Amino acid sequence: MNLNYPMPSPTAQGAAIGVVGGAALGSLSNPATGTLIGGAMGGALGAVVGNKVERAQTVEGQLASQGIQVVMVGDEVRIIVPTDNYFYKNSSHLNANYYPVLDKLVLFIRGIPKTSVRVAGYSDDTICQTRALALTREQAAAVANYLWRRGIDARMIYPEGCGRDSPISHNQTSEGRAQNRRIEITFCRISHDDDF
DSSP states (O other), X not given: OOOOOOOOOHHHHHHHHHHHHHHHHHHHHOTTTHHHHHHHHHHHHHHHHHHHHHHHHHHHHHHHTTTOEEEEETTEEEEEEEHHHHBOTTOSOBOGGGHHHXXXXXXXXXXXXXXXXXXXXXXXXXXXXXXXXXXXXXHHHHHHHHHHHTTOOGGGEEEEEOTXXXXXXXXXXXXXXXXXXXXXXXXXXXXXXXXO
């Protein structure tokens, strides 16, 4: 017997949870009509919540297919962008071929309530620290300017060049050095009761 049924979408899951929860709450307030009204309202609210989750998962999947990692730990969101594809070699000039991907990144960031956004550039150890600091500072500024031009409030964005500090992989291999050459966009998500 095959029990591998496809999982319902987050929108459908949210609607189902909302219907059950709303019906239960509605029946407590008015057993005659509260169950139906509560179920309908709960289902609608659950569908909205589920739809937001589904859209975020879709964009996150699209970013992952382009090498961009989204890491969420508690309220902190960290987006790791490999610089090898998104900048020309040893340059702070963004590669225009990747603007459509960066635009998806902007949509993802814009959809999350947040405070300040830190854009930090990192390098490998193949260049001196002075040059690495200058290059990563310019790359971080280029990404911050791109976010600003696409509608992310400039007052909350601050770029920072970190040079060769804080490697996330070994610099002894080409793969490790490629992972160390990155932009990290970090911000804390603000939780509001009216997020949904």
